[in-house]
Every structure is written in structure tokens, then in C-alpha cells.
Amino acid sequence: MQKPSIPKGTRDFPPVEMAKRNYIFNTIREVYHLYGFQQIETPAMENLSTLMGKYGEEGDKLLFKILNSGDCLAGISDEELLERNPAKFAPKVCEKGLRYDLTVPFARYVVQHRNEINFPFKRYQIQLVWRADRPQKGRYREFYQCDGDVVGSDSLINEVELIQIMDEVFHRLGIRVSIRMNNRKILSGIAEIIGEAERIVDITIAIDKLDKIGLEKVNEELRSKGLSEKAIEQLQPIILLSGTNAEKVEKLHTVLAGSAIGLKGVEELSFILDRLPYISLRADLELDLTLARGLNYYTGAIFEVKALDVQIGSITGGGRYDNLTGVFGMEGVSGVGISFGADRIYDVLNQLDLYPTDALLTTQVLFVNFGEKEESWLLPHIARLRANGIRTELYPEAVKMKKQMSYADAKKIPYVAIAGENEIAQNKINLKNMITGEQILVTIEDLLSGKYFSC
Amino acid sequence: MQKPSIPKGTRDFPPVEMAKRNYIFNTIREVYHLYGFQQIETPAMENLSTLMGKYGEEGDKLLFKILNSGDCLAGISDEELLERNPAKFAPKVCEKGLRYDLTVPFARYVVQHRNEINFPFKRYQIQLVWRADRPQKGRYREFYQCDGDVVGSDSLINEVELIQIMDEVFHRLGIRVSIRMNNRKILSGIAEIIGEAERIVDITIAIDKLDKIGLEKVNEELRSKGLSEKAIEQLQPIILLSGTNAEKVEKLHTVLAGSAIGLKGVEELSFILDRLPYISLRADLELDLTLARGLNYYTGAIFEVKALDVQIGSITGGGRYDNLTGVFGMEGVSGVGISFGADRIYDVLNQLDLYPTDALLTTQVLFVNFGEKEESWLLPHIARLRANGIRTELYPEAVKMKKQMSYADAKKIPYVAIAGENEIAQNKINLKNMITGEQILVTIEDLLSGKYFSC
Numbered sequence: 001m002q003k004p005s006i007p008k009g010t011r012d013f014p015p016v017e018m019a020k021r022n023y024i025f026n027t028i029r030e031v032y033h034l035y036g037f038q039q040i041e042t043p044a045m046e047n048l049s050t051l052m053g054k055y056g057e058e059g060d061k062l063l064f065k066i067l068n069s070g071d072c073l074a075g076i077s078d079e080e081l082l083e084r085n086p087a088k089f090a091p092k093v094c095e096k097g098l099r100y101d102l103t104v105p106f107a108r109y110v111v112q113h114r115n116e117i118n119f120p121f122k123r124y125q126i127q128l129v130w131r132a133d134r135p136q137k138g139r140y141r142e143f144y145q146c147d148g149d150v151v152g153s154d155s156l157i158n159e160v161e162l163i164q165i166m167d168e169v170f171h172r173l174g175i176r177v178s179i180r181m182n183n184r185k186i187l188s189g190i191a192e193i194i195g196e197a198e199r200i201v202d203i204t205i206a207i208d209k210l211d212k213i214g215l216e217k218v219n220e221e222l223r224s225k226g227l228s229e230k231a232i233e234q235l236q237p238i239i240l241l242s243g244t245n246a247e248k249v250e251k252l253h254t255v256l257a258g259s260a261i262g263l264k265g266v267e268e269l270s271f272i273l274d275r276l277p278y279i280s281l282r283a284d285l286e287l288d289l290t291l292a293r294g295l296n297y298y299t300g301a302i303f304e305v306k307a308l309d310v311q312i313g314s315i316t317g318g319g320r321y322d323n324l325t326g327v328f329g330m331e332g333v334s335g336v337g338i339s340f341g342a343d344r345i346y347d348v349l350n351q352l353d354l355y356p357t358d359a360l361l362t363t364q365v366l367f368v369n370f371g372e373k374e375e376s377w378l379l380p381h382i383a384r385l386r387a388n389g390i391r392t393e394l395y396p397e398a399v400k401m402k403k404q405m406s407y408a409d410a411k412k413i414p415y416v417a418i419a420g421e422n423e424i425a426q427n428k429i430n431l432k433n434m435i436t437g438e439q440i441l442v443t444i445e446d447l448l449s450g451k452y453f454s455c
Numbered sequence: 456m457q458k459p460s461i462p463k464g465t466r467d468f469p470p471v472e473m474a475k476r477n478y479i480f481n482t483i484r485e486v487y488h489l490y491g492f493q494q495i496e497t498p499a500m501e502n503l504s505t506l507m508g509k510y511g512e513e514g515d516k517l518l519f520k521i522l523n524s525g526d527c528l529a530g531i532s533d534e535e536l537l538e539r540n541p542a543k544f545a546p547k548v549c550e551k552g553l554r555y556d557l558t559v560p561f562a563r564y565v566v567q568h569r570n571e572i573n574f575p576f577k578r579y580q581i582q583l584v585w586r587a588d589r590p591q592k593g594r595y596r597e598f599y600q601c602d603g604d605v606v607g608s609d610s611l612i613n614e615v616e617l618i619q620i621m622d623e624v625f626h627r628l629g630i631r632v633s634i635r636m637n638n639r640k641i642l643s644g645i646a647e648i649i650g651e652a653e654r655i656v657d658i659t660i661a662i663d664k665l666d667k668i669g670l671e672k673v674n675e676e677l678r679s680k681g682l683s684e685k686a687i688e689q690l691q692p693i694i695l696l697s698g699t700n701a702e703k704v705e706k707l708h709t710v711l712a713g714s715a716i717g718l719k720g721v722e723e724l725s726f727i728l729d730r731l732p733y734i735s736l737r738a739d740l741e742l743d744l745t746l747a748r749g750l751n752y753y754t755g756a757i758f759e760v761k762a763l764d765v766q767i768g769s770i771t772g773g774g775r776y777d778n779l780t781g782v783f784g785m786e787g788v789s790g791v792g793i794s795f796g797a798d799r800i801y802d803v804l805n806q807l808d809l810y811p812t813d814a815l816l817t818t819q820v821l822f823v824n825f826g827e828k829e830e831s832w833l834l835p836h837i838a839r840l841r842a843n844g845i846r847t848e849l850y851p852e853a854v855k856m857k858k859q860m861s862y863a864d865a866k867k868i869p870y871v872a873i874a875g876e877n878e879i880a881q882n883k884i885n886l887k888n889m890i891t892g893e894q895i896l897v898t899i900e901d902l903l904s905g906k907y908f909s910c
Contacts, residue, residue, distance in 0.1 A: 047462055067545055084528045130499070130500075390489075
């Protein structure tokens with residue numbers, strides 16, 4: 001007999017974990033709706049032609065491919081079979097693959113449905129993605145992404161609203177965060193000014209270490225990467241950039257005076273910073289030049305959110321990209337989006353113990369089962385409780401009280417209702433608080449009012 | 456340039472379809488919670504060893520299998536490759552497959568987590584399943600199932616509660632339904648009495664045609680299937696069974712007097728029918744001996760729900776099974792469950808136009824964008840509207856009014872708010888009702904109160 005198990009890197013979600021995850025998703029969902037974002041879903045399987053070549057050579061290998069049904073070997077010759085080259089073999093026997101992220105399917109969706117879409121299109125999507133990565137702590141082969149994007153609008157007010165959305169979501173979840181922001185055009189401007197366009201990644205990595213290793217060591221690292229003394233000298237005001245966002249913007253104006261693209265980046269940043277007085281964020285929004293995520297992908301604003309009270313990587317990120325759909329033949333569609341990292345947010349909430357008890361949506365009251373006679377007396381009352389929105393269970397069998405109590409305990413049901421012969425004679429219920437152990441005799445009407453149940 | 460498309464038999468869900476589907480799922484979810492059911496999720500991929508052999512030979516072919524990552528051909532010899540036998544080839548290059556239903560993964564879950572589960576375990580699960588069926592109208596290769604089961608309890612009160620759940624869900628959705636019920640043990644009893652245990656399927660199919668073809672033709676069909684004249688004679692009271700549930704039960708008592716299992720089935724049915732006076736169902740619950748779904752699977756009660764106002768197959772079904780987990784080595788776990796057919800419920804709601812407008816969760820008010828000055832004036836007001844739970848958008852660009860109005864129209868936003876120079880000077884907003892065309896000048900406070908917005 002096989003011992004049942006699941007594929008490595010995948011997870012079952014038992015009730016409590018599931019309720020916690022739904023709490024996160026529902027919070028994100030509600031905030032997206034407040035801002036006019038609409039949910040879509042795309043199929044788990046996409047044609048491999050949609051997915052291949054979009055994530056680099058390594059990404060192609062990490063796609064889960066689905067064996068063609070029917071005669072899967074029809075399209076491959078004996079010679080090709082015996083060659084045993086997985087990279088050549090797979091596309092011959094597989095036409096479909098599992099979604100690797102939500103961005104490429106969304107780009108495909110926008111192009112395919114371009115004539116039905118009401119632009120600017122504010123969509124969000126909360127779906128699973130699959131990657132044949134080596135599983136390790138915190139990295140799974142199946143996980144959810146929660147993306148929100150606005151496509152078909154260049155307006156920077158979209159960036160402002162996405163910042164508000166991130167701020168609101170983490171406020172509602174009770175997670176203290178800082179939001180860091182940068183702009184790809186500023187990084188391009190810096191590279192342009194110092195004449196080292198190819199070394200922009202090395203530069204941001206080095207600058208990022210200033211707090212840890214100090215200015216001298218940063219400059220040493222830049223030197224070791226091959227930057228000229230002149231370039232390093234020009235970089236000094238950027239490395240040492242500090243102060244308020246306004247002060248940083250002012251300095252950048254000076255430093256980037258010779259770069260059109262750099263100044264455009266400063267202007268975009270300023271637009272966003274200028275709106276802050278009107279939107280009262282709870283989180284700090286900090287201009288951070290070392291932020292360079294997805295450098296090849298983003299073309300304007302770049303965002304990243306970090307939790308203040310837990311040591312963990314970024315829990316949300318995003319930015320503006322200028323050519324989402326070009327690869328599918330639709331040019332000139334600009335977009336800006338964010339992606340909430342559900343697994344990390346889950347870990348943060350767990351570590352800080354921030355789940356509200358009512359998020360678990362557990363049963364509010366369990367009725368003890370004493371047998372058929374009591375059961376029949378209870379059924380209409382239980383139906384009325386449920387009609388009043390109170391999550392109610394009747395233990396399905398008249399087993400020992402202790403077993404029924406353990407069931408309530410294990411399910412963290414806060415109240416147990418006892419209606420034996422005595423109580424029924426009085427038309428009352430004995431309500432036991434499972435936390436304090438306190439018992440009170442209550443009328444059915446009192447119970448129906450819901451006043452004993454917190455949520 | 457490739458024209459983007461999705462695999463046949465799969466679907467994109469654009470915003471409106473998605474909102475409608477969420478309305479169905481949320482309704483089901485809420486009712487399950489009222490009855491103490493908890494949600495779980497299992498991975499999309501299961502080990503093929505978990506799935507194979509569980510759905511018959513045909514089912515094995517309909518499983519989507521996932522090509523092993525890395526060197527997928529490592530486990531297969533040249534001879535086996537050149538044999539080109541898909542049925543032998545697939546298991547050598549695929550270890551995993553996509554979930555085909557929710558039942559087998561749930562059985563696997565119960566066995567794998569038996570020591571953590573709090574029995575009786577009331578779980579529900581709303582997840583996608585995939586089948587490599589030939590796609591046709593109303594049949595997809597990817598679709599949702601919504602299953603609810605109670606495992607680890609033999610009590611028939613579970614059947615009663617599942618009937619209440621079905622009744623409540625369709626009441627909330629506004630779909631008038633009839634619930635039909637049968638019991639596998641009664642069918643076994645009938646077969647036992649007439650000595651034709653193997654022909655139970657033929658018998659139920661023939662009986663089912665009574666209304667359409669009349670008694671004589673039914674008997675002819677039974678004869679043509681090889682039933683003896685004696686058996687057909689014994690079947691007459693069952694074929695002609697009519698009247699109220701109570702009358703049917705009474706007759707069955709007589710007819711099945713010689714079959715222990717048959718009488719057990721009648722007893723189980725009676726238990727459920729006897730509880731009806733206590734639970735005030737809205738739907739009719741009808742005892743129907745022709746109901747025989749999943750004959751090899753169910754061992755007790757069988758349920759089926761049909762919509763009264765739309766011609767479509769059953770929209771929900773279920774029953775009791777006595778050995779869910781035996782195939783994974785855990786014997787004696789009885790369960791009873793139902794499965795809502797989300798796609799068909801969706802079709803019914805569409806045909807009857809039963810979606811409440813607030814289910815679509817669209818934006819409640821769109822603010823026209825007149826440019827940066829007006830935008831900045833609006834931002835704090837919009838933030839307050841959202842803080843008050845009003846789904847609010849600001850059109851992101853100061854384009855022509857007509858374009859902004861079309862956007863609101865296409866998104867079915869009921870109100871457009873206009874705040875140009877004049878309105879701002881008065882500290883007021885011009886609110887246009889997009890259905891009536893009516894415009895009124897309102898204060899910010901009035902707008903914030905939400906009194907203009909239905910939901």
C-alpha cells in the first residue's frame with residue numbers, strides 16, 4: 001500500500017493556514033476594489049509558445065511542461081528520440097506549460113482581448129504559479145502571486161495610487177512597513193553622466209553597502225569593478241546622497257543636470273513626492289537610489305516594501321514598464337504594477353502574531369449532541385441561529401461529552417451549548433465559555449441576538 | 456509575430472465573468488462556514504501514483520501529465536522509446552499529474568494528515584480540476600469544483616445538514632430547485648429481491664423513462680435487457696411507486712420486507728425525512744428511486760439538485776460513500792459529501808438574470824480628471840471616500856470628458872463626479888447619475904456619507 005505524499009516543493013493548506021491565507025487575500029482584494037481594480041483569471045496552462053523565451057534560458061528549463069494527451073510521440077522522429085536531448089525533446093511532446101508568473105499571461109490576455117478591454121485597464125489577479133526550482137526553505141514549486149497593474153495609461157497618478165494601495169494593505173494587516181522608491185531613468189542618467197552605462201548593476205550593489213562597509217570600501221569595490229577614478233569621483237555625491245527626499249531630489253537635479261533622461265527621472269519622482277501631502281500615507285516613502293530590482297524590465301518608477309519589525313526580504317515590489325505587450329505584437333502599451341508576496345506576508349503575520357481571531361472564521365458555537373430527542377428539539381433553534389448569521393455546529397453523534405468537548409477545543413470553538421433534559425424543560429440553553437470555563441443559562445432569544453458571540 | 460491564444464478547452468475570465476463567479480463561490484463559502492465547514496487547498500499537481508488507477512482506464516488517459524524536469528528521459532531505455540507506446544511511455548517520463556477531481560486528493564489528504572485532523576472533519580474545497588476530455592459546449596479542460604464533505608461520522612444528521620446547505624445556497628442565489636434523494640441500499644435491496652443484482656443500472660434507466668414512454672414500453676425495455684417475467688412482475692410496484700414521500704416509504708417497506716439491506720436503506724431515508732419538519736426547507740425534497748448517480752461509489756444516500764426554471768442537467772449532487780480512503784490504506788472512514796457544479800450554476804444565473812448588481816463590485820463613483828490643479832484638490836477627498844468604504848476612481852489623465860464618460864459607461868460605474876473650477880470654488884461636487892442622466896450639486900460631506908451609493 002502506497003504511503004500518500006505530495007510532490008516536493010508543494011503544500012497542502014489545512015484549515016487554519018487556509019483561513020490565514022484567505023485573510024491576506026481578502027484584505028488585498030478589498031483594497032484593490034476600493035481603487036477600482038477588477039479581478040481576472042487566466043488558465044493554469046498556457047501554450048508553451050506563449051511562455052518559452054520570456055524568462056531567459058534558465059526560465060525555460062524551470063517551466064513545468066505538460067505531456068500532450070493522445071499519441072504524444074507522434075511529432076518526433078526515431079533519431080530525435082534517441083538523441084535524448086531534453087531541451088529539444090520537450091517542445092516536441094509538450095504543447096502546453098504551467099504558468100510561471102502572472103505577467104506574461106496578463107500580457108497575452110491584454111493582446112488577445114484588446115478589443116473588449118476598457119482602457120486604462122486596472123486589473124488584479126491572485127493565482128498560483130509553478131516553477132521547477134530546487135525547493136528550499138521558503139521557496140516552493142507552487143505559490144500564489146497577487147499582482148495589480150494599470151495598463152494603457154502613462155499618468156503618474158497611477159504610481160501614486162499604487163503607493164496608496166500598498167500603504168493601505170499593510171495598514172489593514174497591521175504590518176509596519178517602509179516603502180522605498182527609485183526610478184530607472186535616474187539610474188540611466190547616473191550611468192550616462194559617468195560614462196559607465198554597462199556597470200549600473202555593479203554601481204548600485206556597491207552603493208548599497210555604504211552603511212555596512214563605509215565610503216572607502218565602497219570606492220575600492222567600484223575600482224575593482226573597473227570604474228575609472230573620474231567616474232568614481234563623479235559618483236561621490238550620489239553615494240553620499242542623504243537627507244530628506246526633497247534634499248535628495250535637489251542634489252540629483254544638480255548632479256544629473258547633464259542628462260536628459262536622468263532629469264526626466266527626477267521629474268517623475270518629484271511628481272509623486274509632490275502628491276504626498278494630499279494622501280496622508282502611514283508608511284514612510286523613501287527615495288533610495290540603490291533600489292534596482294528588475295533592472296531590465298522596469299523603465300520608470302521602482303517600488304519595494306520592507307517590513308520594519310521582521311528581518312525578511314521585500315514583501316511587495318513593482319514598477320513601471322513601457323512595453324508589456326510588445327512581444328505579442330502590440331506596441332506602445334505602458335503599464336505600472338505591484339506584486340504582493342503572499343508567502344512572505346504570511347510569515348510576517350505569523351511571526352508578529354497579527355492575525356485577528358475573527359479572520360479564522362471558525363464555528364462560533366457547538367451544540368452538544370445528547371441523542372435523537374434532544375437533537376430534534378435543537379434543529380429548529382440551530383437553523384434560526386444560522387439564519388441570523390451565527391456559525392453553528394451540532395456535534396453529529398451522541399458520543400461522550402468529553403469527546404465532543406475535545407472536538408470544540410481542537411477547532412478553537414469559543415462556546416459550547418448544552419441542552420439536556422433539564423435545559424429543554426426550561427426552554428433554555430447552558431452556554432459554556434471554552435476559554436474561561438464559565439457557564440450561564442440563557443434563553444434561546446438571547447442566543448439568537450448574537451450578543452454572546454464576538455463575530 | 457505569434458497571435459496569442461490559450462489552450463483549447465480553457466478559458467480566460469474577464470472582470471465581469473470573474474465577479475459573477477466570485478459571487479457564486481462566496482455564497483457557497485458563506486453557507487459552508489455557517490455549518491462549520493472549513494476550507495482546505497491541495498496542490499494542483501499530485502504524484503501520478505496517487506492519481507493513476509482511481510478513475511478507470513479511460514480516466515488514466517484523461518489525466519494531464521507533467522514532464523519530469525531535468526533529464527526527463529533518464530528512466531527509459533532506447534527500446535522503450537522506440538516502442539512509442541504512450542501508455543507505457545508517459546509514466547516513465549512523468550511523475551506528476553494535474554488533479555482530476557477533488558475527491559482523490561482529499562482522500563490522500565485525509566490519510567496523510569490523519570494525525571492532525573480533528574474528526575469528524577467537515578471540509579470544503581473550491582479548486583480547479585483538469586481533464587484532457589474532448590472540449591465541447593459546456594465541457595472544459597479546466598474547471599472549478601466546489602466540494603463539501605464530512606468524513607469520520609456515520610451519523611445521518613450529516614446528510615440532513617448537507618440538504619440544508621444545498622437548500623440555503625440555492626435560496627441565497629435565488630434559484631428555485633428541487634432536491635431529489637435516493638439510497639444506494641434501496642437499489643441493492645430491489646436487485647436482491649428480484650434476483651437481478653447485476654442489472655440494477657438497466658433497471659433504473661428503464662424506470663426513469665416511465666413518464667416519457669409509459670409502463671408498457673418500460674416493461675418491454677426490461678424484457679429486452681434480459682429480465683425474467685417474474686422479476687418484471689416484482690418490479691411493478693417499484694416502477695409505479697408514486698405519492699408523497701411518506702407513501703413511497705410505506706410501500707417500500709412492504710416491497711423490501713425480504714431484504715435486510717433494502718430495509719436499512721428505507722430506515723436511512725426515513726431518518727432524513729423525519730427531520731424535515733424541524734428544518735423548514737424551501738426546496739421540495741423528493742424521494743426518487745431512479746436516481747442512481749455514481750452507483751459504484753456511493754453506499755448510502757444519493758442527492759441531486761435540479762433547477763426548476765432552466766432546462767439543464769443536475770447542478771449539484773452527492774451522497775455517502777463508505778470507503779473514501781481505503782485505497783490509501785486507511786480503512787473504515789465513512790463520509791458524505793456534495794459537489795456544486797459552478798459552471799452550470801453560472802449558466803442558470805445568467806439565463807435567469809439573477810445576479811444582484813452589487814455582486815459585480817464595480818467602482819461606485821468615477822471622478823473626472825481636469826488636470827493637475829483639480830487633481831490635487833480631489834486627492835484628499837478621494838482618500839476619505841475610500842476610507843469610508845466607497846469604491847472610488849479618479850480617471851488617471853485629463854483627457855476629453857467624452858472619453859472619461861465612455862470609460863465610466865463601459866465599466867458600468869453608476870456615478871460620475873465632476874469637480875471643475877466652479878465646483879471647487881463652492882467646495883462642492885457635481886454628481887451625475889449615469890443611468891438617469893440627472894446631475895446634482897452635493898457637498899463633500901454628503902458624498903462621504905455614502906447616501907448616494909447603493910452599495
